[in-house]
Amino acid sequence: GAGVSQSPRYKVAKRGQDVALRCDPISGHVSLFWYQQALGQGPEFLTYFQNEAQLDKSGLPSDRFFAERPEGSVSTLKIQRTQQEDSAVYLCASSLGRRSSYEQYFGPGTRLTVT
Amino acid sequence: DAKTTQPTSMDCAEGRAANLPCNHSTISGNEYVYWYRQIHSQGPQYIIHGLKNNETNEMASLIITEDRKSSTLILPHATLRDTAVYYCIALYSGNTPLVFGKGTRLSVIA
Numbered sequence: 427g428a429g430v431s432q433s434p435r436y437k438v439a440k441r442g443q444d445v446a447l448r449c450d451p452i453s454g455h456v457s458l459f460w461y462q463q464a465l466g467q468g469p470e471f472l473t474y475f476q477n478e479a480q481l482d483k484s485g486l487p488s489d490r491f492f493a494e495r496p497e498g499s500v501s502t503l504k505i506q507r508t509q510q511e512d513s514a515v516y517l518c519a520s521s522l523g524r525r526s527s528y529e530q531y532f533g534p535g536t537r538l539t540v541t
Numbered sequence: 542d543a544k545t546t547q548p549t550s551m552d553c554a555e556g557r558a559a560n561l562p563c564n565h566s567t568i569s570g571n572e573y574v575y576w577y578r579q580i581h582s583q584g585p586q587y588i589i590h591g592l593k594n595n596e597t598n599e600m601a602s603l604i605i606t607e608d609r610k611s612s613t614l615i616l617p618h619a620t621l622r623d624t625a626v627y628y629c630i631a632l633y634s635g636n637t638p639l640v641f642g643k644g645t646r647l648s649v650i651a
Contacts, residue, residue: 430584457636459638459639461639461641467643468626468628468641468642468643468644469579469585469639469641470641471638471639471640474637474638482638485638517584517585519584519585519639521635521636522636523636524636528573528575528587528590528634528635528636529587529635530585530587530635530636530639531587532583532584532585532586533584534582534583534584535583535584
């Protein structure tokens, strides 16, 4: 079956532009996570949804970052007025969301470069 | 979630067992030990997890010490495709945000 997909795979933005990154989770997965991975570092948590509810957005680095999942399936991470420090790989993961579920399935990521 | 400590890097000869250690001395009684790996240019991939008992699946084995303060991930016959960064994570539930740390970069050498 299809895994988690993300688009675009690569995005180059000029400083100050707005960008939107899309995540298609595995069908039926209730939980969806966004992570940011800077070069040479491990992924860092940004935000988390259960269905359409955003349960935790404590990892979003500034109010320029906004995420949504309006119908509890596809999610979009939007970054307004991009800055050079936003350059990173943005990873999306989904899981079944049950109390007993243990595995998060990751997409390939979107590499964002801000010039 | 408890902090974990891993060596920065390790080498392993192809075909040999790779033993990756992890310290988690402050782990609490109901925190699991999870292992993920990330192959270059890919998203992280779940490997295995355990609470107290040793665990084995088709990818690896996980050995947790009796006091649960450390664990070892074992890849029994490492291949070149196992070259990746391996992350040891302590957490209460797999359905919560993962805290990755820096991980161990494993290089499998032909």
